[in-house]
Amino acid sequence: MNISKITKTVLIFIFLIFFTSCVSPKQMVYFQDSNNPSENIAYQHNVSLEIMPGDLLTIRVSASEQEAAQPFNLVKSVASTDRISGNVQLETYMVSNEGEIDFPVIGKMEVKGLTTFELSDKLKERIREYVKDAIVNVRILNFKISVLGEVKSPGTFTIEDDHLSLAQALGMAGDLTIYGKRENILVMREVDGRKVTAHLDLTDGNVVSSPFYSLRQNDVIYVEPKVSKVQSASSLGVASRYLSIASIIVSLVILITK
Numbered sequence: 001m002n003i004s005k006i007t008k009t010v011l012i013f014i015f016l017i018f019f020t021s022c023v024s025p026k027q028m029v030y031f032q033d034s035n036n037p038s039e040n041i042a043y044q045h046n047v048s049l050e051i052m053p054g055d056l057l058t059i060r061v062s063a064s065e066q067e068a069a070q071p072f073n074l075v076k077s078v079a080s081t082d083r084i085s086g087n088v089q090l091e092t093y094m095v096s097n098e099g100e101i102d103f104p105v106i107g108k109m110e111v112k113g114l115t116t117f118e119l120s121d122k123l124k125e126r127i128r129e130y131v132k133d134a135i136v137n138v139r140i141l142n143f144k145i146s147v148l149g150e151v152k153s154p155g156t157f158t159i160e161d162d163h164l165s166l167a168q169a170l171g172m173a174g175d176l177t178i179y180g181k182r183e184n185i186l187v188m189r190e191v192d193g194r195k196v197t198a199h200l201d202l203t204d205g206n207v208v209s210s211p212f213y214s215l216r217q218n219d220v221i222y223v224e225p226k227v228s229k230v231q232s233a234s235s236l237g238v239a240s241r242y243l244s245i246a247s248i249i250v251s252l253v254i255l256i257t258k
Contacts, residue, residue, distance in 0.1 A: 048115035049140060049162040052217060056141040057093045057101065057111075059119075061127065061134055068131045072104050092141060105130065116140060116162050145215050147173035149223035150180030164215045166200065166207075170223075180223040187212040188220040 051057070061072040074091035093101040099112025106126050111119050116138040123136045143159040152174030166187065170176060182202040189196055189212065198212040207213055215221075 048117060049143060049216065051095060051099075051111045051114050051116070051119065051140065053095050053097050053099050053112060054142075055095045055217065057095065057119075058090045058139045058141060059093060059103070059123065060090055060137045061123070061131065062137075063131045063134050065131075069134060072127060072131070072134075074104055140217070143217050145169050145218070146220045147223075148220065150177045150225045151175065151223055152177060166213050166215060166221065167202075169215055169219075169221055173221075176223055179225050181226055184224055186222040186224065187215075188222070189216055190218065 059072075061069040063069040076089055076091055093103070095101055095111055098110075100108050100110050103109050103123070106123075109122070109126070114122065119138050120136040123138075124134055127134055127136075139160075140162065143162070143164075144156055145159065145164065146156045147169055148154050151170065154173055157169070157172050166185065170185075176182065185200045185202055187198050187200060189198075198210065200207050200210055200212060
């Protein structure tokens, strides 16, 4: 076999590898086929967060006569060597699958679907016969969202407020990279026990009117990379592989032709 035939064989071999090894953009994009339309689902577009089964709540009752409010504040002691009075934490209330909590003195209460402000008002009304002019603060402790994909700092974030917009969540993740698709932000959410999705266009001024723009507990945001980024990543991987194969082939050709 002469050198020209060997060269032709090598070129054909490399061409076949290139043709069969190309990675399409579709192979590198997360959460494909997430296109069930949000328009078919009825939402109540509330700004404040609604309490859901599985939520973890803290409830603090205050009054001018704090002793009267004490029975409504279940606390757990925090280990301390100096025994400082007041060094305590409030007990938490897990919302049951039925959407209820078991509150001191009052007993079981349905809280599912209420905002923290609505639950606060409801508790004030229920404990009015025991405590005058009570102040009730309610917080959801497990309000978390996840931001994935083409953002600078992807991760899961715990929210202390009762309201978070898509723009704020992306800001917490360091904003999109230059490779992120602004026109196709995927938001995944659980509604009545099933997963639903929406694709939001950040370049559209009307995006703020979407029910998915205000985020809910455990929402997942995914920023898809632009095709150019996917192709670039594919090309780098393929090029590295080809260089390794070419190096081996060149070594074999040199050995054969010696």
